[in-house]
Amino acid sequence: MVFLPQQGDYKMLYLLALLAAGQAAAPAPPGAASLQQRFDAASQAAARPGRCEEAIAGFEAIERSGAARRNALVAAAIDVRKGRCLVTVGRDAEGETAIKRGLPQLQARGASFADDVREANIMLGQAAVRRSDYDAAVAEYQRALDGSEGTQRILPLLLMAQTLMFDHDGRALRHAEEARTIVTTTPGLSKRDVARVQTIYARVLLNEGRDKEAYAVLRDSLAKQGGLGLKVSLDDIATRSDLAIAALRNKDVEAARRYLVYTGAGRMKDQPFSRAVDMEPPACNPAAGVKPEDVAIVEFTLDTDGHVSDVTPIFTTGGRASAIAFTEAVRDWSWKPEDAKAIPLIFRASTRIELRCLRAPEAPSIFTPSQEVMNTWFDSRGLGRPAWADMPEARALPLQRTAADEAGIAGLRGMMAVALSPLAERKEREAMSARALARAAEVGAPPAAQVLLSGYDMKNYDGAKYRAALRQTLADPRVAADPISAATLRLAIAAPRYKAKPPADALALLEPVIAAPFPANHPLKIAALLSKADVLAQARDYAGAQAAFQQTGLTAEQCSLFGLTPALTRAGGGSSDYPDAAFQFGFEGWVRAEFDVTADGRTATQRAVAAYPPFIFNDAAMGVVRGARFTSSYRPEGALACSGQQRAIVFSMP
Template identity: 65%
Template sequence: MLFLLAMLAVGQGAAAKPPSTAATTMQQQFDAASEAAAMPGKCGEAIGMFEALERTGAARRSALVAAAVDVRKGRCLVTVGRVPEGEAAIRRGLPQLKARGAAFAGDVRDASITLGEAAYQRFDYDAAVRDYEVALSQSEGLARLMPLMLMSRALMFDHDGRALRYAEEARTIVRATPTASKHDIANVQTQYARVLLNEGRDKEAYAELRDSLAKQGGLDSKVSLDEVATRSDLAIAALRNKDVDSARRYLAYTGAGRMKDAPFSRAASMDPPACDPAAGLTPEDVAIVEFVLAEDGHVASAMPIFSTGSRATAIAFSQAVRDWSWRPDDAKAIPPFFRYGSRVELRCIRAPEGPSVVEPLVESIDAWFASRGLSEPAWRDMSDASALPLQRTAAAEGGVAGLRATLALARNPVIDPEEAATLRGQVIARAAAAGAPVAIRVVMELIDTRDWNAKKYREALRGLLTEPPVAADPLAAATVRLTIAAPRYKSRPPEDAAALLDAVVSAPLPDTHPIKTAALLQRANLLAAGNDLAGARAAFARTGLTAEQCALVDLSPAATRPGGSANDYPMEAVRMGFEGWVRAEFDITADGRTATQRAVAAYPPFIFNEAAVGIVRGSRWTSSFRPEGALACAGQQRSVTFRMP
């Protein structure tokens, strides 16, 4: 065993001594820790056992013993999510093991694969390839399959031939191995075909995948994750070869879209990436991304399967999915089999939606926290679900740090609504005790009333305006007035909308402030509705916006007709039992119709896209004034969910 080899190295040159009970016990400890590390779900236990060994005299005296423990413990640390610690431990111990040559080749290989996977998961594909190359250099025969497959996966969007060469070598090895099972061969062939798909060699990929499917036993009701991968890839290949019926059939046999109540549709946050040709993302690009959804609602990993663009394109789509979040209860409702490997179809959005109307208030609150000596919170760049544990811990603190965390919790969309209501009360109380700006109170009240009907919503906000601290704060008062006057679903603007908007325009804020800009746009709409086109043009001109731009805060036209009915459910999806959702992007014309509709995110891939686009095409929105009839708003988004009766 590795530990015994290390102990022998320590004793070289000394007189032989009979084995001691302590040494045997130490050997047994290392063996037990290594055995636990190799078992699913036992890494936490193994880490404790390795740490006990680190405290022994042998580990402190021998660099090789310490290195052996570091490497194996480091792999477990990565497995349990303590990635930086694990990587540091592996890199600390790896040079010692490499220096020992063939005796430690297996540990070097496995540790390098672990490092490569950690780099791959954070989308550093160059670093991943370097570590996979080390693993490959330590491998012979069948042991080469794993690093070859991983190299191929990391390079398959580079289109330089390397991914295909590695996949071909893996395919040659597994086909020439008499002991390889049909399923082993099929798994390697599936990766080979995936490279072909991304190279545009669709017919070859289709044929290879059909052979993989046959080796896996064909289309039957018993399915493993490997078989799901082959069938999902076959669906892509069939679609690329314009065999739409087969694509749907292969996808049906993955189980995708067959979960009751479509829990995937209820993501708390789910934004596709913004188009950026300079970064390799154009509106014509499409990708299929596979992701793993953790039980707490955060996306544990995201991996590009297919992309029409470059490596940068594939990574951008995958990074977007990595930032998605679900409420824990919704995530738990998804069977583990589907949480461990579901796929979505993605396109980039042409124009990201504007920030919420409360965003200027939030910026002022952040500035106040900074003035109190708080640095950026640790969760700032995390997904909502990943940020939740950190926010909960920080909310237990006192002072302004605890207030900031409680505020973040109350605004986190993955929080249960009942808990969010309790948190809003806590934020208001803590803000008052801390002498915090009234902006915090206003943000909480705006969130608290967001689900009310239009009449109750406006009544609550009017009550807020009567409070002296709110009325005396120019930004807070302007935000509340703008929100009261804004159009809402199936509700006309209030009778005093013009007066409210005029008060916002005359508020002591900079002329270019986004709240004023939004008010001027709404004012132009009201003037146009009253046939005062000259006044509408003048109000619009004061915004400084181009004819196609929305307000700089999110006050886009309100829906007046949803545009969908039960007849919009695709019959092919009904026959196959599919449920799912589509995120659609569209522009809104000045008369409230939609234009340039397109699907930007879909689950399952390519099943409901046309139906969702048709529903959005039939929706209607409040009319808006735009010079010369230009678009009212570009790049709006709407999610359409399809559920079986």
């Protein structure tokens, strides 16, 4: 923003003198840049968008030269400037450590380093927001505010307002109003400067429920930006996107669609956003403040490697807990790099998604026990948790590829991670699966490794190929002799598949699982009994189906927690489902729906949990989901067969 001082403007004469003194102790080779010039170059790079990696490398080169060790102030200045860049590129922990190490020295120098100190506090605040510590962020922004005068106050005021606007205690509004007062009463600031501040002010009003006031302020901001034109900046998109929310809140649906049209939303060829490999909304938790009725609009930035690098909650009908839950969920989303790169830069830099929480998480996969066996085995060999354990898929994959080149058991863990990664290409997964199977045999891994790797690309297999691959693995005597491995494969082979009937030997596959030496409440045993009940019911043996179900010991309401997912038999959508208004405005988009499946294969309690563009296709998507059909399941009294299912419905123009 225009109000953020440029780092190249700092008065660093005293520091440069110290650097020059350090240079005298170690003369630069002929033709080489002096230490002062290198510091200048690194500082200038740090001040320019997109050049922080260059700045970090420059500062680290100075540190290696020994200048930082010879003078504490030099070291502190480099720590703070490099730390700000480390936070900018997402290396928050390193950046915060560096800033906090150098900040006391600069604070002690008073006005000479006031700009550095203020920006350091702002970056510490942004790092705190990214780890969802809003109280720490507010404390850092307050320190920046305390060290600011005049227009310098605008940025920390707006950051405070955005951090506090879900608390509904009046503080956010006070900060936003002060920022608006400064920008509207300071001579020399442009209409666009005023519009930037007013947009944040109106966003606070929206979250306070003052919809009419917010709508009026945003329309004034739009006018100051020149109205609705075809040339747009990120500022223009933000104002127009907020206007769409405000228009909907004021029941001006036609205007909301018009404002969205002029953001460019819903106009991406081939819908790459819809192909996320991981796009899980947060789970509902009313006790923690995340309620099923909450609606949120979240803005995020997507990097070309497919990971989400920045997330900002824009609006929620809930409070702070709701905003944080939605934000943290979006941070974990991942796309394949080729899909991320297909998204135009302006949308990767700033895209908004409408979100709701999930009422019920999907039941664990039947392969989960095998994965647990492998995790326990890796732990027993002293590996501990992998570095990628808590990372989104897109951030994890490079580390997994590096681990795959290690020797022994550590290499096996990396190979398996890549082979099972939804981000890796099919050829890579196939090759890595073969390598992992060979390594598993070398190091004596449990049969669970073969089970997990036997269908490295199962989602792309048709039913016959899927089952053939699993039967081949089950034929291995070592696998067949292992209860968990054999039970997992038998259940997977017997399960219904899209456009593939259950195998003729389904009951023969399930009986050994039921008879296996598992505890009565083991998930594989319960899944086998539920599957047996389904097969018998489809053969009209209702007494046998009831007996099998009773053996599970479950109530009708509990069974959906353990059952295998029914297979889709009819998609339920057609060209007539495309909304007329969306067609008229030229919108394309998608909706991720959550729904339950009833015992007769119909859907129930359909709801949109993620949508792009916001609010456009929700009703049409629910119509598609209502028309979908799944394989039937036996459930006493017609209870649910499966709860918390998710499907993406994509709307593309002819």
